[in-house]
Amino acid sequence: MxxxxxxxxxxxxxxxxxxxxxxxxxxxxxxxxxxxxxxxxxxxxxxxxxxxxxxxxxxxxxxxxxxxxxxxxxxxxxxxxxxxxxxxxxxxxxxxxxxxxxALGTGNPTYVPLAHMALARLATGTEEAERSLRDALATGDPEIASGAAQRLAEILLEEGEAGAAAEVLLEALSVPGVAEASRLRVMLGIVHLELACAEFSGAIEEGCDAETGALAIELLARTLPLRGRDEDAERVWRYGLESPDEDLAGEVRLRLDRDL
The missing domain is CATH 1.25.40.10 (Tetratricopeptide repeat domain)
Structure with a gap:
């Protein structure tokens, strides 16, 4: 032959x-x-x-x-x-x-997700970076979607957009076989802590009965350290203890003292 x-x-x-x-x-x-x-x-x-x-x-x-x-x-x-x-x-x-x-223009599904992430990395501003990260997430690539969601969630948290960050992380978790699912869930938990702090603060600012107000103050003061905000937590306790509402101040002191 x-x-x-x-x-x-x-x-x-x-x-x-x-x-x-x-x-x-x-x-x-x-x-x-x-x-x-x-x-x-x-x-x-x-x-x-x-x-x-x-x-x-x-x-x-x-x-x-x-x-x-x-x-x-x-x-x-x-x-x-x-x-x-x-x-x-x-x-x-x-x-x-x-x-x-x-690379994006070729439409090749192997390289399009990589290109979106690269464009996010090279973005000249936050808005451009967010847009590229959302595009990367939308590709549904298990590896890229996870990385894009994590970076985008961090940006949104810094901007005070905890609700939007939660939506991004949930979208990533819905991707079949998404990478680092555990890390995404931890980040989602962190986002929920931020959302909880916002709700507790809102309840305190709106005003309520002494028992509910004291509960909101305690929950906020005990949650803030989980986000590394010990000084803010101390200020929240002080706010309750120094309240002109004696009933509220008393309730707050009881809640603080029971953990001493």
């Missing part, structure tokens, strides 16, 4: 894996030089990788752009990611953002 010749693309790949970058680059370049060749997109990506390993950053980017221009659903997306990574390593955020946008 006659020996079947190894396709040039496979030969180049094997050379690259064996460390013969020059030999691989030569074959990849020959394939890229054929504009109508069936392996143009894949060869261009291979050339971009090999040239980058050789330290030829401009050549690598040129090859990646060639692959990107083919519009190939897989290799154009890979090329966009290669370009984005190259620009990020040289601290060129504008070019990196453009490359990640190109």
């Amino acid at each position: 006659p020996e079947v010749d190894t396709p040039p693309l496979e030969t180049a790949r094997r050379l690259a894996e064996s460390g013969d970058l020059d030999g691989a680059a030569t074959i990849f370049a020959e394939l890229v030089a054929d504009p109508g060749g069936p392996d143009l997109a894949q060869a261009a990506v291979g050339l971009a990788v090999v040239l980058e390993e050789r330290g030829d950053v401009p050549g690598s980017r040129a090859a990646a752009r060639t692959a990107l221009a083919t519009g190939h659903p897989e290799f154009a997306a890979q090329a966009a990611c290669l370009l984005a990574g190259s620009f990020e390593r040289e601290d060129l955020p504008d070019q990196a953002r453009a490359a990640w946008q190109a």
